[in-house]
Amino acid sequence: DTGVSQDPRHKITKRGQNVTFRCDPISEHNRLYWYRQTLGQGPEFLTYFQNEAQLEKSRLLSDRFSAERPKGSFSTLEIQRTEQGDSAMYLCASSLGGQRSNYGYTFGSGTRLTVV
Amino acid sequence: TQLLEQSPQFLSIQEGENLTVYCNSSSVFSSLQWYRQEPGEGPVLLVTVVTGGEVKKLKRLTFQFGDARKDSSLHITAAQTGDTGLYLCAGGITGGGNKLTFGTGTQLKVEL
Numbered sequence: 358d359t360g361v362s363q364d365p366r367h368k369i370t371k372r373g374q375n376v377t378f379r380c381d382p383i384s385e386h387n388r389l390y391w392y393r394q395t396l397g398q399g400p401e402f403l404t405y406f407q408n409e410a411q412l413e414k415s416r417l418l419s420d421r422f423s424a425e426r427p428k429g430s431f432s433t434l435e436i437q438r439t440e441q442g443d444s445a446m447y448l449c450a451s452s453l454g455g456q457r458s459n460y461g462y463t464f465g466s467g468t469r470l471t472v473v
Numbered sequence: 474t475q476l477l478e479q480s481p482q483f484l485s486i487q488e489g490e491n492l493t494v495y496c497n498s499s500s501v502f503s504s505l506q507w508y509r510q511e512p513g514e515g516p517v518l519l520v521t522v523v524t525g526g527e528v529k530k531l532k533r534l535t536f537q538f539g540d541a542r543k544d545s546s547l548h549i550t551a552a553q554t555g556d557t558g559l560y561l562c563a564g565g566i567t568g569g570g571n572k573l574t575f576g577t578g579t580q581l582k583v584e585l
Contacts, residue, residue: 399561399575448515452571460571464515
């Protein structure tokens with residue numbers, strides 16, 4: 358297993374266009390998380406899945422954002438009608454799941470989105 | 474809403490100096506993790522602490538979880554240029570689905 362993969366690494370899009378990002382987690386990790394990060398700041402939680410179920414979605418996530426994990430493996434994050442404020446690094450992470458809260462995340466390298 | 478404030482926000486030091494980064498919250502966390510992030514990459518886990526007062530060492534890095542599990546610190550001894558990066562603390566709560574709340578970040582630059 359080569360870790361968490363994200364595709365694409367970079368995306369430049371015009372305002373108003375739709376974009377979709379993909380994340381392939383570590384295969385034995387049942388939890389998958391999406392975070393958004395602006396330069397020099399800490400990541401902000403967007404949503405997470407346990408297997409194929411989306412268990413929590415941040416209030417930061419407007420109706421233009423949707424995420425799926427159809428078979429409990431890879432996940433996609435779609436942004437519709439992009440705005441300049443959507444420009445950020447979108448990070449995917451995976452972890453083991455369970456009652457404890459101390460499983461570390463393995464992050465992907467992120468997708469850098471620039472909306473022009 | 475759980476917030477984790479890190480201080481300082483920026484730190485620029487010479488190689489060989491010592492430094493401490495602080496992570497503070499008004500909320501209690503079940504666990505506290507520290508990550509380091511380099512430009513253009515995702516954060517990489519350094520350590521997890523789960524017990525109040527716990528101290529963990531990783532070579533020149535020493536991590537401590539506060540007794541009340543509301544704060545943590547990261548101390549680096551004899552910093553090296555390879556320590557340069559964005560340091561992030563992150564707190565988790567039991568029953569929270571292992572969802573982590575990340576701190577505001579400390580950008581460290583170590584120069585020769």
